[in-house]
Amino acid sequence: MTSDAGVHSYSAVLMGSPILLKLFEDNPTLASQVFRLIKQQENLFTVNRAESEVMAINQAAGRHPVVVSAPVFALISVAHAVSILPDSAFNFTIGPVVKRWKIGFRGREVPPAAEIEALLRLTDPHQVVLDAEQRSVFLPLPGMEIDLGAIAKGYIADVVQAFLRQQGVAQALINLGGNVQTLGSPPHQPQGWGIGLKKPFGRDDELLGTLQVQGKSVVTSGIYERYFERDGRCWHHIFDPRTGYPLDNELLSVTVIADRSLDGDIYTTLLYGMGAEQGLAYLAGQPEIDAVFVTRDRQIICSPARHFRFSQLDFSWQLRH
Ligand code: ADP
Ligand code: MG
Ligand code: MG
Secondary structure: OOOHHHHHHEEEEOEEEEEEEOOOOHHHHHHHHHHHHHHHHHHHHOOOOOOOOOHHHHHHOOOOOEEHHHHHHHHHHHHHHOOOOOOOOOOOOOHHHHHHHHOOOOOOOOOOOHHHHHHHHHHHHHHOOEEEEOOOOEEEOOOOOOOOOOOOHHHHHHHHHHHHHHHHOOOOOEEEEOEEEEEOOOOOOOOEEEEEEOOOOOOOOOOOEEEOOOOEEEEEEEEEOEEEEEEEEEOOOEOOOOOOOOOOOOOEEEEEOOOOOHHHHHHHHHHHHHOOHHHHHHOOOOOOEEEEOEEEEEEEEOOOOOOOEEEEEEOOOOOOO
């Protein structure tokens, strides 16, 4: 725990990321309750360990449906709905492709095209059978795998926010690594929380600017988070479900500002697939969602800022509104 100007910061390493909690009271008991809650939630959704409800579904692929808890069924239902949107870049059955590329893990490599082609047949979200009455999930093809890696953190950030609220906390910030969720504003800072927008491939303290938000979630997905380089290309961990290869467009990162971190997660992936221009046009019809696109040609493109303010820090990048 560290304290600075009334802020009490608590940290832990969970879900493979450093986690940061900021409170405005000295309350280590509350902090450990939050960390325990995150751990519990992670245990429901992870696919990187032997046992979780999602793993149980994956292990029964091609054999039988699996009954899951209400929260897992609810999150899978949301993931399914987003995955079957026309031309969606989000696909919660991308698991076999993600596992094969092993990005961020030992043994990563560019798989042979024929193998990717074959794995794509296992990533059809329309084939998943959801039974709301039984609360069961069935993957009909052997080898199919659900991967909630793109949305689990967002869901958990929202669970933490609800828990803190329920505990009477009005001002706090939780950072799950890529997902920041806030409550209110810091004391005496009516303009809100300042959340750094990282310079892609830069050091942790190198920022393009700061996003100011109040009670919002800020979610960033970037190709520089987990990647490897081979054959002069950057192979990263956000896949195009239509090709089985990492998404290849002009974007380096997408940041979404929304009430719910789950929405932030969903929209970062959807917008990644659309690219900046189409993404901006799409957001015109989504008044609750804002986004900042960072492009390879060094532009920072903000959607019409309704729910945040952006202060630029690195002027070697071009800001567009
Ligand atoms: P992180 O927060 O770990 O950086 P992101 O939020 O950027 O992760 O999401 C990347 C993760 O989402 C991948 O590691 C993988 O588990 C999953 N994923 C990758 N591509 C897709 C996709 N097209 N649709 C849904 N999930 C995906
Ligand atoms: Mg994420
Ligand atoms: Mg994401």
